Structure formats: structure tokens, C-alpha cells
Amino acid sequence: MLLNMMKSKIHRVRVTDANLNYVGSITIDVDLMEAAHLLPNEKVQVVNNNNGARIETYVIEGERGSGTICLNGAAARHFQPDDIVLIISYAMMSEEEAKTHQPVVIFPNSETNKLV
Numbered sequence: 001m002l003l004n005m006m007k008s009k010i011h012r013v014r015v016t017d018a019n020l021n022y023v024g025s026i027t028i029d030v031d032l033m034e035a036a037h038l039l040p041n042e043k044v045q046v047v048n049n050n051n052g053a054r055i056e057t058y059v060i061e062g063e064r065g066s067g068t069i070c071l072n073g074a075a076a077r078h079f080q081p082d083d084i085v086l087i088i089s090y091a092m093m094s095e096e097e098a099k100t101h102q103p104v105v106i107f108p109n110s111e112t113n114k115l116v
Contacts, residue, residue, distance in 0.1 A: 037089075
């Protein structure tokens with residue numbers, strides 16, 4: 001049996017843009033992606049602290065050092081600039097792996113979305 005465990009989390013970043021006319025996904029500053037061990041096209045859950053919305057989408061790379069957090073496509077209806085969000089990735093693992101797994105959690109500055 002495999003368990004679906006939290007792999008990593010970007011805790012409390014500010015949405016910088018919401019682009020309804022994009023195909024879909026979340027654009028994340030590459031610095032944040034690397035710090036949270038996220039890969040392009042990786043599935044993530046995005047949780048909006050302002051309105052409680054939760055969506056699943058995939059990651060695309062944003063400009064390094066820009067602080068970009070942009071919800072694209074239909075998600076733009078539920079996430080607006082200045083909303084505070086959590087971005088969570090998960091990984092399937094055995095119970096034995098899960099017992100020793102340590103997720104990566106980063107806490108960027110929520111005003112600038114820069115690593116502290």
C-alpha cells in the first residue's frame with residue numbers, strides 16, 4: 001500500500017497576478033520552486049487563506065527572483081492579487097518510507113515572496 005504524504009510546502013506567499021486567459025497552472029518564481037523542491041509540471045494543491053478556495057494544478061516556472069505567484073486559467077476566478085496562499089506538493093510512498101520522510105517547508109516573506 002502507498003500513502004500520499006506531504007512532500008513540500010511553500011507557506012504563506014502573496015498572489016502577484018491572476019490570469020484568466022491563460023491555459024492553466026500556477027506560475028512560481030524559480031527560486032521558490034527550487035527551495036521547495038518543486039519541478040516544472042509537478043502537481044500541487046493551492047489553498048487560499050483569504051477565501052478558503054482549494055485547487056489542484058501544475059507548476060510552471062516564473063522568472064527567477066521575481067517573487068511571482070500567478071494563478072492561471074479558471075483558478076483566476078478564486079485567487080486574486082494580494083491573496084495569501086499555501087502551495088503544497090504530495091508524494092506517494094510506502095509506509096516504511098513515510099515513517100522517516102521529512103517534508104520540505106519554506107517560509108518566504110509574505111510581503112515580497114522572497115526567501116528569508
